[in-house]
Amino acid sequence: MSEPQETKAVPKTVPKTGPKSEATAPEAPVGELTGKQLKDLKKQEKAAKRAATKESIGIAPINPAAAASKEKQQAKTQTAVKKQITQAQIKPAGSTKKIPPLFSHLDRKESKALKFNPEIANIVHPEILSLFLKFQNYRVVGSTARVLAMLDAFKVLIHDYTTPENTTLQRHLTSYLSHQIDYLKNSRPLSVTMGNAIRWLKQQISVISISMSDVDAKKLICEQIDEFINEKIVITQQVIIDNASLHISNESVVLTYGFSDVLCKLFEHCANVEGKKFTLIVVDSRPLFEGKKLVRELIASNTTANINVHYVLINAISTIMDKVHTVFLGAHAMLSNGRLYSRVGTALIAMCANKRNVPVLVCAESLKFSEKIQLDSVTNNESADWKDLVKISKNAPVKTGFALEQFLQQKKAVAQTPAPVSKKQQQKTPIPEASEDVESLSAYEKRDNLYLLNVLYDLTPPEYIKKVITEMGSLPPSSVPVILREYKAGSV
Missing domain, CATH: 3.40.50.10470 (Translation initiation factor eif-2b; domain 2)
Incomplete structure (x- = not known):
């Protein structure tokens, strides 16, 4: 009689212990968890810490499922923003390629026309658009002048910046600046000074306390930019x-x-x-x-x-x-x-x-x-732009020197006086006289073997x-x- 009782007790205990073990799986020792479960636990701990920090400040907690969907939506919006910036890039106006094959890998800015989308105004700040045109037209030249102009534009941008809902300035402002920089790169490649200043600025934004208000944070960032200019450029010089x-x-x-x-x-x-x-x-x-x-x-x-x-x-x-x-x-x-x-x-x-x-x-x-x-x-x-090499300045002097005038007159007189032609030369195909169009670069685009390089x-x-x-x-x-x-x- 004792053996059947033991066999009956066994099936009763098995279903009871089964669900308990599944329910208490997260409470098992760390050594028994898989790598995926460990990652999930760490994510839950980080999310709990963030929620506690936000709750202590006064920010309402967010549902984890809603937070995950929000992150996916932000990733989609960032991808869409990059696509819009790419569509608003400068596009080549002509299809002629007059650059040597050895330098064909370089980024060319020749005969480009701006193509602005109406939606780009919501992404790129007007100060960045103005700086874009100054860089592209070489109104601001030089590594020091370019980094000063960029930092001044960033100060205006940060002053006008407003943090969206359900996010913080420390996380969103960095991505917002990245969109401005991506658009600014289309005018000219970033200089070394600009790259160093951008890395420094992003690091300063990332270490700002989350408890600081947006007004104080923006004021602090602008003050740090002024200190950076004073220490790294003014005093250094x-x-x-x-x-x-x-x-x-x-x-x-x-x-x-x-x-x-x-x-x-x-x-x-x-x-x-x-x-x-x-x-x-x-x-x-x-x-x-x-x-x-x-x-x-x-x-x-x-x-x-x-x-x-x-x-x-x-x-x-x-x-x-x-x-x-x-x-x-x-x-x-x-x-x-x-x-x-x-x-x-x-x-x-x-x-x-x-x-x-x-x-x-x-x-x-x-x-x-x-x-x-x-x-x-x-x-x-x-x-x-290789066309800058063949452009003639409007302020170029009209009068030439005396020696150059004498040389041009002699060359013109030689071209006008016909040279004595023998009978053998008369039978050959006549050679066309040299003209100004052949001697100059007026028809350089039609010449297949002529390449212009402006590095x-x-x-x-x-x-x-x-x-x-x-x-x-x-x-x-x-x-x-x-x-x-x-x-x-x-x-x-």
Whole structure:
């Protein structure tokens, strides 16, 4: 009789223990859970902590199912926003491709027309649209000027920003800024200074306390942007000017190329504050002619009383380098392998100076230092509109020099007088006379074997550079990784 009782008790206990074990599965020891169950538990714990934090602040808790659906909806909206931004990108107006095959991988901004969607106004801030046009039309040129214009636009954007419902400023503002930056990239690729400033700004937004109100948070972000500009650009440039002014003496001949904001302030400081008298040779090149801006700035600041300014084009660099004592160059970026990434033509000037034993000094803030490594200027570069190379400026002088006029008259007279033709030449096919259309680039689009290239930057090897003057002192180009490490440890 005892055995049947035991057999009856067994089926009674099995169904009772079965459901209990299933119901108490989450309470089992951690070692018995699978990886998926562990992830679910961690998600539930994080969700519970967030809900408790929001409830302590006064935000109503959200249903987990509703939160999941909301995240999916946000992902869909972000994808839709990217599609709208892509549709509003600049589209090529023509189908002609006049760029060499070697540089066909570069991003071209040639003959582009804007295509704005009505819905893009709800995504992109008007200040970003205005900055987009300034970058695209080269109204704002230079790494320092571009990052200052971008940060000023971000301040206006943050001031006008309002946080949507059921979200926080710390999470939504970062994605909102990403949409603005994605649209801004369509005008021109971001510079190294812009990339460093964007990473810093996103990090500052992410560490803001969730208990802070939106008004105080926006005010704090704008104040941090002002401090960043003051520390990383204004004060940094003043330290660089104090160090670089030691390399300029009275009666010396200094050469520079294009326009650099820190170099312009350096020459003004040496002339107006220190009272040094020296000769400055400004070398320039087309199509942007940035050196003209430097000459205008020096004239406007009344520095021509102490500085004897000469303006030449880059094709005369070999004839004037013998008289130069020091070469000062600006930088778009300093790469991790010590190479200088700057306006095209910089490498030519550094090479000519190195051949004549003229020291080349580069003035660059640590904000321009990049961890990238580049060995040539073909793999990664920026290609501008190649039609700028064949455009003639409206302000070009109409009158030519006496020697050029005599040369043109003689050439025209030779073309008009027929040359003596022999009987054998008469039997051959007549050769058409040279015309202005054939000699000029008026019909360049119809010529299959003619390619035009307008790259903006080149790469200067570190052996051509003697010193890199930064806010940390005058260092060799091989010390760029050390500056990057100090920059990360101290400021980022």
